[in-house]
Amino acid sequence: MTTINDVLSIGHLIGRTMTDVSTYDEVRDPGRLTDVVARVAVGTAVDVNRAVESAHQAYRSWKDVAPAERARLLLEAADVLAGCAEDLAPLLVREHGGVLWEAQTDFALGTGVLQHTASLTEEFFTPVQFDDEQSFISVERVPRGVVGAVVPWNMPVVLTMMKLAPALATGNTLVLKPSPFAPAALTVALQRMAQKLPDGVINVVHGNADVGQALTSHPLVRKVGFTGGTATARQVMASAAGTIKNLTLELGGNDPAIVLDDVDIDAALERMLKGVFTRSGQICFAVKRIYVPRSLYDTFADALCDRVGQYAVGHGLDESASFGPLNNKAQYDSVTALIEGTKNSSAKVVQLGSKLESAGDGYYVLPHVVRDVEHVAPISSCEQFGPVVPLIAYDDEEKVVEWANDSEYGLGSSVWTTDTERGLAMARRIEAGSTFINTHAFESLDLRMPFGGVKQSGIGREFGEAGMREYVEEHSIRLLK
Numbered sequence: 001m002t003t004i005n006d007v008l009s010i011g012h013l014i015g016r017t018m019t020d021v022s023t024y025d026e027v028r029d030p031g032r033l034t035d036v037v038a039r040v041a042v043g044t045a046v047d048v049n050r051a052v053e054s055a056h057q058a059y060r061s062w063k064d065v066a067p068a069e070r071a072r073l074l075l076e077a078a079d080v081l082a083g084c085a086e087d088l089a090p091l092l093v094r095e096h097g098g099v100l101w102e103a104q105t106d107f108a109l110g111t112g113v114l115q116h117t118a119s120l121t122e123e124f125f126t127p128v129q130f131d132d133e134q135s136f137i138s139v140e141r142v143p144r145g146v147v148g149a150v151v152p153w154n155m156p157v158v159l160t161m162m163k164l165a166p167a168l169a170t171g172n173t174l175v176l177k178p179s180p181f182a183p184a185a186l187t188v189a190l191q192r193m194a195q196k197l198p199d200g201v202i203n204v205v206h207g208n209a210d211v212g213q214a215l216t217s218h219p220l221v222r223k224v225g226f227t228g229g230t231a232t233a234r235q236v237m238a239s240a241a242g243t244i245k246n247l248t249l250e251l252g253g254n255d256p257a258i259v260l261d262d263v264d265i266d267a268a269l270e271r272m273l274k275g276v277f278t279r280s281g282q283i284c285f286a287v288k289r290i291y292v293p294r295s296l297y298d299t300f301a302d303a304l305c306d307r308v309g310q311y312a313v314g315h316g317l318d319e320s321a322s323f324g325p326l327n328n329k330a331q332y333d334s335v336t337a338l339i340e341g342t343k344n345s346s347a348k349v350v351q352l353g354s355k356l357e358s359a360g361d362g363y364y365v366l367p368h369v370v371r372d373v374e375h376v377a378p379i380s381s382c383e384q385f386g387p388v389v390p391l392i393a394y395d396d397e398e399k400v401v402e403w404a405n406d407s408e409y410g411l412g413s414s415v416w417t418t419d420t421e422r423g424l425a426m427a428r429r430i431e432a433g434s435t436f437i438n439t440h441a442f443e444s445l446d447l448r449m450p451f452g453g454v455k456q457s458g459i460g461r462e463f464g465e466a467g468m469r470e471y472v473e474e475h476s477i478r479l480l481k
C-alpha cells in the first residue's frame with residue numbers, strides 16, 4: 001500500500017522489476033504546485049531498448065500460451081487492478097488533477113476493459129475453416145509481436161488497459177510509455193499486475209518525446225497503440241513508417257452536441273452536464289460545442305448557465321469540488337489564452353461557478369459558457385480541452401448537420417431529442433466514430449461498442465472484438481488436395 005504522503009520514486013519496469021535510474025524528474029500536484037507527488041525516471045533510447053528486448057524475450061513463450069490461460073491470467077490481473085483503486089486513486093488525483101470519483105472511474109473502467117476482453121479471448125481464436133474437394137483452408141489469428149503503447153495523462157489507467165488488454169489477450173507483449181504528467185499511480189498498478197504474469201509480458205519505460213520516438217521507431221516493435229494529440233500522432237506515424245508498423249491511433253476531438261427542437265431541456269442538461277466539465281473538460285470525447293435551435297437558444301443557455309453557476313472548483317481531494325485544476329502549465333496557458341482571445345470577439349464569455357479554499361496555487365480555471373458564438377469561431381472549431389463550452393444557434397437541420405461535420409475531427413458526437421426515430425436519423429448523418437443519443441459522458445460508453453475516431457481523430461478501434469482485431473494478423477493456410 002502507498003500512503004498519501006509517500007513521495008514515490010518511479011523507475012522503469014523491466015519485466016516484474018522496477019529499476020533504479022540516475023535521472024528523475026519531479027511530478028508535481030497540478031492543484032498545489034509546491035507539492036512533489038513523485039519522482040519519475042527520465043529514460044533514454046537505451047532504456048527503451050532494454051524494455052523492448054525484455055518484451056521480445058517474453059513474446060517467444062507468451063504467444064504459445066493457450067488463449068483460455070491468457071484470459072485467466074488477465075482476470076487475475078484485473079482483480080489486482082480493481083484492488084489498486086483504494087490506495088492509488090488518491091495518488092492519481094494528486095498527479096493528474098481530477099477529483100476522486102474521476103480517478104476511481106479510471107480504475108473501474110480499466111478493470112472492466114480487462115474483464116470484458118478476457119471473456120472474448122477463447123472464442124476470438126476459433127479459426128475460420130473451409131474443407132472441400134479441392135482444398136483445406138484455415139484462416140488463423142496470430143499475434144503481431146512486441147506492442148509499443150503510448151498514453152496521455154488524462155485517463156491513464158483505462159487508456160493503458162485499452163491497449164494492454166487486447167495486446168496481451170491475443171498473445172503480444174507490451175512496452176508502455178506513460179505521460180510524464182501522470183506516471184506514478186499507473187506504473188505502481190502495472191507493477192502489481194505484472195506479478196500475475198510471466199516476466200517481461202508488461203514493461204514500462206518513462207520519458208519525454210524522445211523516448212516515445214525511440215519506442216515507436218524500434219525495429220522489434222511490430223505494433224503501436226497510441227492515444228494523444230493529433231499533432232503528436234503525425235510524429236508517431238513518421239517514426240513508425242521506417243519499419244512499416246501497424247498503428248492504432250486514438251486522437252483529439254471536437255465533439256458536437258446537437259439539440260433538436262423537441263428536446264426536454266432539463267432532462268437533457270441533467271445528462272449532458274455529466275460530461276461537459278468532467279476532468280475540467282480534458283476528456284477526448286467531451287462535448288466541445290453545443291448547437292441549439294434559435295427558437296430555444298436563450299432558454300437553453302440560461303438553464304445551462306444556472307446549473308454551471310453552482311459548480312465549485314477545488315483540489316481533487318476536496319470532496320466539495322465539482323472538478324479540479326487543469327493538468328499542466330501548457331494546458332493552462334492554452335485554455336486561458338483561448339478564453340481571453342474569445343473575449344475580444346463578438347461572442348459573450350460568461351465565467352461561472354466559484355473557487356473553493358482548496359483551490360490554491362494550481363492550474364485552476366472556472367467553468368465558462370460562451371454565448372452567441374459563430375460556428376467558425378476558434379472557440380468552437382478547436383479542441384479546447386478545458387472547462388469552456390460554446391453555444392451556437394442554428395436555424396435548420398441541414399445547416400446543423402453541415403456544421404457538425406465541418407471539422408477535421410470526428411471522435412464522438414450526440415443528438416438530444418425526445419423522438420427516438422428523429423434522433424437515429426440525425427445520428428446516421430454525423431461523421432464520427434460514435435454518436436450517442438441523449439447521453440454524452442462516461443456513461444455513454446459500452447464495451448460492446450467499438451471506440452475510435454474518423455478523419456483526424458484517429459485510425460482503428462478499441463474495446464471488445466474490434467479492439468482485439470487490431471492486435472492480430474490473419475494467417476491464411478491452404479492445403480491443395
Ligand code: NAD
Nearest residue numbers: 151152153178179209212213228229232235250251252284
Ligand atoms: P500528447 O500528444 O502531448 O502526448 C501523448 C503521449 O505522447 C505522451 O505520453 C507524450 O509524452 C508522448 N509523446 C509526445 N511526443 C511524442 C513523440 N514524438 N513520439 C512518441 N510519443 C510522444 O497528448 P496529451 O497532452 O498528453 O493528451 C491530450 C491529447 O490526447 C488530447 O488531444 C486528447 O484529445 C487526446 N486524447 C485522445 C483520446 C482518445 O481516445 N481519442 C483519449 C484521451 C486523450
